[in-house]
Amino acid sequence: MSLSKVNKDTLDKILALQIIVAWAGEGACEPKRLDWWRTDLIDENGGGDLFQRLFPKTYLWASLEAVRQVAIHQDRGRRMDMAKPDAVRTLFFWGFSIDEQLADRLIFHKQNGINPSETLPFPVDIYQAFSKPDFEEAISIPHRKMDFKLVPSGREIVDETLKALDECAKRLAFALLPFSDKYPMPFYRLEER
Template sequence: MSQPVATSTLDTILALQITVAWAGEARCEPPRLGWWQTDLIDPAGGGDLLARLLPRTHAWASLEAVREAARRADEQGRRKLSEPDRVRTLFFFGFDLDERLAERLAEHKRGTVAPAAALPLPVSMDSKFSADGFTEALHAMGKTPAFDLVPGGRQLKATMPEALDLAARHFATALLPFSEQYPMPFYRVK
């Protein structure tokens, strides 16, 4: 049986997952980092469709959809590594925690609080994307952890911290410097 995880920790991880997923979109105008071929949040793109289909939950539905696109891109990257189930990334913390994160997102979606008020998002998704601004927000989370460039991603050198929100911040800051393809920072676990 896994240990319970504080909702504040789950919210921190979700905030980072959603922010990175939003920043990784390629089909929006102007494009952001271009890591996945989506435009699911912007009102002029997929956000408009979701707002018409899901008027009450569209903000959360858009974030859930872009998070899922990022999770799938991350999963494709992990499958190329040896022992992908022993790898932890921002979008894969292991089955139990990933299930708890999905449940927490569903709780938010059923609620009435807007995403920006419910989650500690490091950047505003309502303003125009700036790679420099996103870089500053990531730097504000702490130093970029040391990593080795390996085929398929950036393997973080240290042991994965037990504090899951700290691990999530490490994954986010290890995205720096940005690359053309999703750099997939990861820890190997035993």
């Protein structure tokens, strides 16, 4: 995976996947979604209301940024249990260079003030009620089986590592299936050089 500048469309696709997975992972909402983290940061009757009062112009982006940070934190905790936590790539950890580009792209969108649903290619509507079947369909890759092996820290994808970041992100999201009670942290190991 390249350390060079990533194009904006690819960054937007990765951000969209990160955000929908972070949203789906929330469990303090009514009704619960996947319950991987104890948050309710997006729903207008939960944290979304607080963000709207605190940040009237950017509340939609602020709530997405917050739930994404929760997922990044949970992902980091799982990775830190590994022998070489920086030698893997997950949906929420791409290495310093790419993670910085993703953060900068999110800031760019937040400052533009355009509705997130009009800006990012969300495969599900995060402002509607959660449907597990719809979410499964949104992260699935048709006519494809995902091969992974269960290891203590997560699901190690044993498919060939892809060079295209957006395709790699799709496979990482797809490897969340089947859903488990805890965040399963799909990951690729970086190839030894």
